[in-house]
Amino acid sequence: MMRFWPLLGVSLLIFGACVPNKKLxxxxxxxxxxxxEIPKDTxxxxxxxxxxEYRIQPLDILSITFETLSKEGDESDFLQKLSTRTSSGGSGGGGGSGGATNGIVVNTEGEIDYAVLGKIKVSGLTLFEAKDSIEKVASQYVPDVVARVRMMNxxxxxxxxxxxxxxxxxxxxxxxxxxxxxxxxxxxxxxxxxxxxxxxxxxxxxxxxxxxxxxxxxxxxxxxxxxxxxxxxxPPLKQRPFRKYFVGNLGVITTVISFGLFIITLSR
Missing domain, CATH: 3.10.560.10 (Outer membrane lipoprotein wza domain like)
Structure with missing residues (x-):
């Protein structure tokens, strides 16, 4: 009878460490x-x-590039200087290895600052709303300009x-x-x-x-x-201590219990 209780205790601990599907x-x-009963393809x-939609916050880093249909060299150079993405030659294969990408940081006032375009408020705007605001300012200098805005961080x-x-x-x-x-x-x-x-x-x-x-x-x-x-x-489930510590040391625990029962048997 004395051997029954340790075995029962071990069994309860093992089954108590089980995690049902409803928790997974x-x-x-x-x-x-x-x-x-669940019908398939239905x-x-x-x-x-x-x-x-995500709204831009101060200290966000934005990638902003500009494009235009205009063929004027000066306008193209102007937009290239505004863009945060600059090419350093070579042909990248999807990973951007052929160029370097730099971002523009939104300051604590929620603005991005350009030398020519000035400060543009973007904090609180979605990326698409920021795109429209930037295009509106840039179009004063270059016609038919298109801005592309993406989050980098x-x-x-x-x-x-x-x-x-x-x-x-x-x-x-x-x-x-x-x-x-x-x-x-x-x-x-x-x-x-x-x-x-x-x-x-x-x-x-x-x-x-x-x-x-x-x-x-x-x-x-x-x-x-x-x-x-x-x-x-x-957070962890309550079964974690059993699974991590008890089950992992089950062999040691079983040996100790067996040894204890052996000592008890000899002492009778």
Missing amino acids: VYLQKDDLKRRK VLRSHTLNIR FRFTILGEVNGENTVVSGNTRLTMMEAIGLSGGLSELADRSHVKVLRQKGSEVEVFYVDLLKEEYVESPYYYVQQNDVIIV
Whole structure:
């Protein structure tokens, strides 16, 4: 009878360390309960996304290039000097190896500053709105000018129970939480996907909120999209200590228990 209790305790600890599928599958509804009933090649339901276009902030770094249909040499040289992208010869193969790319920093007042064009307010604008504002100013000097504006330092940091803690820089400013997790290498099996913490900078303040990645309705949340400088912290499940420390040392624990039972048996 004495041998039964240690074995029962070990069994309870092992099964207590198991992680069910309902704690691992992203954006689930009731699909896990009725897998065999789900029709294939059929739209089950749809969600309306709460899309929020990224708005430029002070200290953002922008890549701004200009183009025009005009063939005048002076105008072309003028625009080339304004562009943040300059070619240094050679032919790059998609990685930009044939040229150097420099950005222009948005100052603390939310402006970009050109020697000829002057200061242009871009903070609070989307990239497309900033493009229109820059084109309006540049068209006073060069007709038919087209500006192309892109973010160069859109980044987020992901920490905790992930397959690789990292600060990720992306060229895509409309980045969902799922895409951000994918770019960082994904979450570990012991990550608590139902209580993911996000720190979001808003001016001189930091907002703190939690999101539940297990619920399908999360795609409709205003927090579905990652913002500049977001810090995503993924906590562990309560099974983590068992899986990491107990199961990893199960052989040692079993040996100790067996040795203890052996000593008890001999002492009778």
